[in-house]
Structure formats: structure tokens, C-alpha cells
Amino acid sequence: MKSTKFLIYIALIVFVSSCIPNKDLVYLQNKKGTEQSIEVNQAFSKPYKVQVNDILSVNIKALDQKLVDIFNPSSSGQQNTSMMSQNGLYFNGFTVDDHGNIRVPVLGEVNVLGFTIDEIRQTIEKRLLDEYFKNEARIFVNVKLAGLRYTINGEIGNPGTNVLFQDSATIMEAIANSGDITMTGDRKKVQIIRKMPHGFETHYLDLTKAETMNSPFFYIQPNDYIYIKPLPQKSWGTGTTGMQTVGTIITALSLITTTILLSRNL
Known part of the structure; x- marks a missing residue:
């Protein structure tokens, strides 16, 4: 009788500790109330500043497109279509080198390190107008990550x-x-490793909390590494849902009971 109660007690502990609660x-x-709205601080979604090894897409247009084709990495429709793929972006985009520069046809090296996309657009546009064209050419520069x-x-x-x-x-x-x-x-300890100008930074986000939306790491940046750690329940192997855990416990109790009965009959 005591053995049975002990097994039931152990089974209850395993059941409670092995199931993954809904809150996880x-x-x-919203811990303060499910109906209360959360105000997100938009300041954390500020424009991204380009770093080394980023890849930029630069496209230049004008009233007479033939005049600016030489500034573009490719002017063929087939090549522009391929730029929509990841491979095309790698081979036809402009990679920021270790010195923070990109090499644009004719223009040569353009420093972009630490600048926003809009600032880079303005820089290229200004150089084109100052060195090669007049305002009547209607130069249009489009820069994107x-x-x-x-x-x-x-x-x-x-x-x-x-x-x-x-x-x-x-x-x-x-x-x-x-x-x-x-x-x-583990949604409570999502690890983000981010490349910064001074090195790498590691931060953890609790994605079960609405307040996480106000974190500067809530918005991802190019080359972020995100790691999702496993919960302890995975290594325990008892199951992730209540039914799986019950099934595991019943199987274990049946094996223990059978072992006890066989040992007594010997």
C-alpha cells in the first residue's frame, strides 16, 4: 500500500513538472490585463545604419536611361529579374568592404559606413549631379538593403x-x-547576437511579455543570430502535453508494477 502511494506521489510530481504550461x-x-492596449515605443525602430559586409542594391534612373546604364551593375532585364533572388543580390549587389566603402561603376568608391539608406541615396545623387549630370536629367536614385x-x-x-x-x-x-x-x-530566453561597430552584443528577449515590444532588440537587423534554447522538458522526455505525459507515466508505472510483481513471485 505504501509503495502504491509513493508511486502515485512520484507520478503526480512528474506530471506537474513535465507539462509545459500555457503561459510559457x-x-x-499583457500581464496587467488582457484587454489593456500596449503602447509601443517607435523610437526603437529608428533607421538602420549600414555596417561592414552589408549588401546594398543601388539602381539609378533618368529621363534618358541610356545615359545612366553605365552606373548600374547590370542593365539587362534578365539580370534585373535575377536580382530578386538571394544569389542575384549577392552577385549583383554592392558589398560594404572592410573600409566601409562600396564600388559603384564610374563613381568609384563611395563611403557608406554608419550612414542610413536615405543618406547614401542623397550622397550618390549629389555626386551624379555635381560630376556628371544637370538637374534636367531628372536623376532618380533608389538604394535599398x-x-x-x-x-x-x-x-x-x-x-x-x-x-x-x-x-x-x-x-x-x-x-x-x-x-x-x-x-x-524557451520563449522566455530568446538569445540575439548582434554585430555592432564595437563588436558583438548578446541580448535576451522574453517573448511571452508584451513589454518586449519596447526593446531595441525587438526589431531585427542584418546578420542577427537568433538562438532558441530548449526547455528542460525536452531532455526529460516525459512529453510536452498532458496526454503525452500521462501516457509516459502510465507506461512507466506499468513497467514498475510488473517488475515488483515478478520479483515477489521469485
């Missing part, structure tokens, strides 16, 4: 390196684009 799975919870490239690993549906073709994106969009965090992933 829901994103951006060649996608937001990030690497995500750990407890995620589709780990690896992905690219989001947009000007800004949140970590929630990056996670959704990578197949979402698995049930055994």
Missing part, C-alpha cells in the same frame, strides 16, 4: 539563414518566417 507558449502576454538576412537556430521549425525582403522586421516576423518556435522552445 503564448506570445506577448539587399534584404534583412538573419540566422536562426535551436528549437525552431526551419533553422538556418533566411532573408526578409523588407526595410524593417520584428523578431516575431523572423520567427514566423522560420516556422515558429517548437513547443519545447
